[in-house]
Amino acid sequence: MSKELVAVLLLALAGFLIGGAYATWKTAKVLATLVGVGALLAIGGAVAWLVN
Numbered sequence: 384m385s386k387e388l389v390a391v392l393l394l395a396l397a398g399f400l401i402g403g404a405y406a407t408w409k410t411a412k413v414l415a416t417l418v419g420v421g422a423l424l425a426i427g428g429a430v431a432w433l434v435n
Contacts (some may be wrong), residue, residue, distance in 0.1 A: 398422075
């Protein structure tokens, strides 16, 4: 698997997680925060993967 493909997949995962955090914010703020942290970790992983 190429380096760029993994980064794109991580960014796609982050987008999915951000959407999930946005959708659950009104009903479950703690869960939305945890999902948001997961999205930030996916973005950080994508950036680290590209830099490495």
